[in-house]
Amino acid sequence: MTTTAYEPNMVLVNETFDVVGTRPIRHDGADKVTGRALYGADFDTAGLLHGKILRSPHAHARIKSIDTSKAEALPGVLAIVTAKDLPTTKAGVIVDFGEGNMELKYLRDNILASDKALYKGHAIAAVAASSPHVAEEAAALIDVQYEVLEPVLTAPEGMKEGAPLVHEDLKTEELGEKTDKSSNLASHFRHTKGDLDQGFQEADIVVEREFNTVTVHQGYIEPHPATALWNQDGRLHIWCSTQGAFVVRDSCAQILDIPVSQIRVVPMEIGGGFGGKINVYLEPVAALLSKKTGHAVKIVMSRADCFEGTGPTPGSYVKVKIGAKNDGTITAAHAYLAYEAGAYPGSPVGAGGMCVFSAYDIDNVVIDGYDVVVNKPKTAAYRAPGAPNAAFATEQVVDELANKLGMDPIDLRLKNAAKEGTRRADGPVFPRIGCVEVLEAMKSHPHYSAPLEGPNRGRGVSIGFWFNIGLASSCSISVNDDGTINLVEGSTDIGGTRASIAMQAAEVLGIAAEDVRPSVADTDSVGYTAVTGGSRTTFATGWAAYEAAQDVKRQMIERAATVWEVDADSVEFDKGAFKSKTDPELSMSFKDLAGRLSSTGGPIVGRAAVNPQGAGGSFAGNIVDVEVDPETGKVEVLRFTAVQDVGKAIHPSYVEGQMQGGSAQGIGWALNEEYYMGEQGQMTNTSLLDYRMPTSLDLPMIDTVIVEVANPGHPFGVRGVGEANIIPPTPAIANAIHSATGLRLERLPMNPGAVTEAGWKQRK
């Protein structure tokens, strides 16, 4: 491998903004600190009924019969639905939402099971009643007869010859080619670059390890809520908490077999999602119940429903082998990734394969990915889905290489860091990225050089990559005669994006962030907008706001020209004022002109619909200090520093918040969280007491370093910030534990039991 001199990317310092980069109070702030903001479960309407879903107690069972007669007889019960109430599904029909595909039968069966229950918590039937208590009583009276089948619970188990089949008709697919064999292996892909054998021959040292991770949940604090009213005119109205109102609309249209124009989805405020509130679960059921009763029907999940009946992120088996020369040059890398898809095909192993080695410039790589169905809930997105599972492996192997080579772990990463022009093993060539800058920022951070004293303490580092996405967004802006603007957008605001989007429009128009009134509209009232996810909202919807503001600016320039009786070409707009290029006397502020719109030709509305590419990947790195209790194996995080390249931070406070939140979720994933499964596939810790996400007492302050390597693919240089930050915590903590104890933790979570057990095994 030849190394070429590399000039680090320029950090964005040469452009100054008036609004972008400041920290205004969010527009929805007062509503959210007074309790006035209305979330999905807060919705009420006249004649509202309450729904409850009956779920399978078995992880794998054939449904022999469903007897609803006792439940129907209970006073207060108005309707009961089962899979029979869904449209019939032909096998092999693929539905396409423009950003992901799924077999329609699977989509419908996950809403209400038709022939088999494929996981504990799989929805079987639902009741609509006069109160939630009556609905719950009625659900318990539904008599379901099951033939209980043996469950398969992990990817390696599912791939074994003779394993119980989750779907008897599922055949393995190898990039477009179906094989004949019935299997739990839904698909296999491979990325290759260079010559792997040659690469390992060039290596002086090779490290290979196997890692296992278990299912974890997004853990949003708001349980899923949905209310549906199938109106007597045939139109279906849905009020829910979702990351994507249009995805709910399109999914329900497919599942219920009605046109999208017959559905209006009103996105209520959303109490956390992290990827888990993209897929629909309750909405089609509430719709069916509403159709049967003629009333609006509200269903709110219990916490146990959230754990057992929605999509978590998968457990996985990952084997990583990396070879390096004595000077630290990585010559070859091989990854074997087997991820649990859950009950239906579609784990995030593809994303895992895209990210597993993407922080590094390696000449010889093979990545094998396996998507395996198991008897657990169908996995859904969770913050950089698939990437943490892969990085837990790669970043520990890289750490071990550094130890064995006697190199500083950041220096080893810097020596092999991906940079502009690096070709990833899955094909694409990196545009301008900030991997080197993140590593440099980590190395120069005072935390990295601070003394770490005391026994049983250790420091670890790691880095992670996430690719981010663009996708469609729409915005419209109307100008008020007091010089403010109303901004209508389709992205649900899950963490301050009303502000980060409004600020981009304000920057263009030279007005204050507070002079923008942003609102999130329903699907009848704004152009198509894809999910709040993939770290895309500030990037893509922000871009739509930028373009809509440009549209307003163009029209306002023409209006100024009309008022001044000059040519529009001779008018310019700068720092909030319209000016004549030729006559210095002619100048008018945005506010002044806004006040004259009605008398000079009428209102001005700007609009934009974008579908941008060039989201630009984001790199995140951590420095972590831990102390390990030698008696109990309990790990305490003493100090935590999160570094991330975000392109340009539009609202730095909420950028820091994303980094801190992703870090905290990563710490929970590392140390506590898991679906603790019984042998028959029952999750046994379905309360927040037992699932045990980090509390304020478990965490230190989380220091943040925002690195700004401008994304050339965005008007203000934005990259997404939401996801990459969850990738480095698990391996950074594992590396810190190794530094403290000499133990390599090869599975998650690294709870006291796991650390103690590793001590017994590795210190024999």
Place this chain on the structure above:
Amino acid sequence: MPTVYIPSLMQSLTGGKQTVQVEGSTVRQVVEALEQSYPGMRARLVDSGRIKPNISVAIDGEVTTLGMLQKVGENSEVHFLPAIGGGSHNRHGG
């Protein structure tokens, strides 16, 4: 001419070649040109006139949502990637 990167699991059709160059200014034309040179390729990539659900197309590193209609530049790189999914929306993250 655009350069097409052949996924390793399809290289049996190209006699082991990892990259091939074919004419075409849209993905549709690139697929047709591939089929001319390497019969069987179209059936692996396309179903009912559309890119198969489990495959995504990236032009110069950017996954396109336009499928067969996506324009391809004279010097573009075309990647056919496994759109592991079958699976709702989770390829694109939370």
Place this chain on the structure above:
Amino acid sequence: MPGKTYVQATINGEHTDFLCEPRQSLLEVLRDVIGLTGTKEGCNDGNCGACTIILDGRIVTPCLVLAVEAEGKEMTTIEGIANGSTLHPIQQSFLENAALQCGICTPGFIVATKALLDENPNPTEYEIRFWLANNLCRCTGYDKIIRAVQDAATTMQEAKA
């Protein structure tokens, strides 16, 4: 099924009466009967703290209190925190510190913080973390919440001085 029970209580300084079933939790009644939906439900078993209110001077999770038990009691919910038309310093501090993202846990945190600062106007970081350990937040990693509480304590101390 038994009939409904008549309950009188004081909520946010106002005398309130309601009818409830014996099986209804105070959380359910606050939200669905009285319409105070600012109190949020996250788990319905006392583990997330999203529904935290102050009941006779102590913080409780009303999902674990039966509504009939509220007879004669005095309660403060998130709707009773602001000072008329101005935000309470804690609410203002949460906004200035960007101490919320999705906002679902925020009412519970603000009510719990009010109770903390009423009892201990100048808490240490550890005391804040200990007090708020029953309030789960999944978005922020708590960092900005802790800072917001510290800032609110300072502001309120200064206002008193």
